[in-house]
Amino acid sequence: MKMNAIFALLLSTLFMSSGVARETVFYISGTVRDTSGRGVRDVVVNDGVNFTRTDNQGRWSLRTDTVVSKYISISTPAAYRLPSSDGIASGFYCRVGQAIAGKCDFTLEHRKTVADRFHYIAISDPQVGTHEDMRRWRLETMRDIRHSVDSLNHDAEVVGIALGDMVFDNMPLYADYIESVKNTGMTMFHCIGNHDFDCRWQDLHNMRLGTPVYGEMEYNRHFGPTDYSFNIGRAHVITLKNIDYAGNKKYQELITDQQIAWLKRDLSYVPKGSLVILNMHATGWNTGEENDNIRNARQLEEALSGYRVHVFCGHTHLYQNVEVNGNLYQHNIGAACGAWWKGKINRCGTPNGYLIVDVDGKDVRWHYKSTGYPLSHQMYVYKPGEFASQPGCVVANIWDYDSGCRVSWYQDGKYMGTMERFTAVDDQYGSHFSRCGSCAATSHLFRCHPQGRFKKIRVVFINRFGEQYSASLYNKE
Structure with a gap:
C-alpha cells in the first residue's frame, strides 16, 4: 500500500509554469485497533471530503487530495472511550502529512461499561x-x-x-x-x-x-x-x-x-x-x-x-x-x-x-x-423603579426561557397571574455599557405591576422540565 501511495504521488503531482506543485493525490491507508491489538470494524473514517468504514480487521483506505484535505479523523464509536491527552480530545485525528510518511493508525480503548x-x-x-x-x-x-x-x-x-x-x-x-x-x-x-x-x-x-x-x-x-x-x-x-x-x-x-x-x-x-x-x-x-x-x-x-x-x-x-x-x-x-x-x-x-x-x-x-452563583440562580429581578424603561414595574430577566416555561408572580402571598413578556435592552447592561454601542434587545424579560403597597413580591419560574425557581423582593417601607 505504501508503494501505491508513492506511485500515486508521482502520477498525480502536476506543476504550474513556476514549478510549484498544484495538486497531489494519495492513497492513504491505516487501521483502527483496540488496546489489545484487535481490529475494530465499522469505524467511520474521513479526510474532510471522502468517507469509508473499517473492515473486519479494522483496516481502511482513502484516496485523498492533499490540497483540500489536511486531516484524517475517525468518529469514535460509543463503545470506546473518547481519546484524549491531559483531558483534551486528541488521538482521533492524524495530519495528512503524517499519514503520507507512514501508516495512519488509531487505537481505541474499550469502555468498561457503555452507558446511555x-x-x-x-x-x-x-x-x-x-x-x-x-x-x-x-x-x-x-x-x-x-x-x-x-x-x-x-x-x-x-x-x-x-x-x-x-x-x-x-x-x-x-x-x-x-x-x-x-x-x-x-x-x-x-x-x-x-x-x-x-x-x-x-x-x-x-x-x-x-x-x-x-x-x-x-x-x-x-x-x-x-x-x-x-x-x-x-x-x-x-x-x-x-x-x-x-x-x-x-x-x-x-x-x-x-x-x-x-x-x-x-x-x-x-x-x-x-x-x-x-x-x-x-x-x-x-x-x-x-x-x-x-x-x-x-x-x-x-x-x-x-x-x-x-x-x-x-x-x-x-x-x-x-x-x-x-x-x-x-x-x-x-x-x-x-x-x-x-x-x-x-x-x-x-x-x-x-x-x-x-x-x-x-x-x-x-x-x-x-459563574460564581449556585445552579438555582436562574433569574435577576428588578424592583419597581430600577428598570428605567418600565417605571412602577417589577421586571424579571429569565434567560433560559422558552415556550415550554411559565413565569408567574405573587403579591404578599396571593397569586396574581402570569407576568407579561416584553422585549427591551436589559437595564443593567444598558446603563453600564450603552456607550460601547453593543446593546442588544432581549425577549427574555417579564414585567408585572404591583397593586398598591406591598411587603413582598415573589416571581416563580417553572422551566420546561417542571423545575421551579423563585426570587423575592421585599418592600421595607
Missing part, C-alpha cells in the same frame, strides 16, 4: 485577548467549571465543548488557554470561532490551491480538524466550522457547500431518528439580530432533517433559546466572558457562565450555570 447517560458542558466565547482576561478566565470561569465537573463526575461521564473564540485574535494566548483546560476531569473538545483564525490569512478554502499557510493552521495545530464527529451514549456529536474567513478579521457566517456535503456523508452512517448534538460557533436561527446568523441556515436545517437535533452555539454574547421546529432546538449560550470581560454579564443581562446539559438516551435537559 452523560453530562455535556457547553462553553461559549472565553475570548481571552489579554493576560488580565486569562486571569479572570482561570480564576472565575475555569474554577467554577472544575467544581461543576467534580460534582457531575460522581454519576456520569462529563464531556466539554468550547464553542469558539477561545482567544481574541491573539494566537500566542492559545498556549495559556490550553494549559487552563487541561485535566479538568472531562474530555474537552473545541470548535473554531471567528477570533480563532490567524488574521494574516484567509481560511483554507479561500486561499489559493496548494497554499502552505491558511487562517486555521494555528487552531488545527492544537485541536485538529475543524469538522469532526464522535459517538457517546446514544448520541452522535458533530462539530462544524461555520465561519467563512476572509482574513484581516473579516468573515461571514456561512457553512460551505463542501461542508454541507461532508455533514450529509457523516449523517449517512447515523440511523434516522437518532439524537444529534451539533456544535458550531455562529448562530443559525436567532431572532432580533439575524445578521449574526449563518447565511444558509435553511440548507443546514434540511441536512439535519430526520434527526432529533440540539444545536449549541455562541458568537453573539447573549442568551437565546430557539425552537426551530419540532426536532431542532438551538441553544445560543451566554458567553463565558460576558461582554468581553468588561463586567460579569452578557449583552442581554445574562450572567457570564456556561451550559450544563444532562443527556440520558434521547432525553436532553439543560441548566445554565452562572
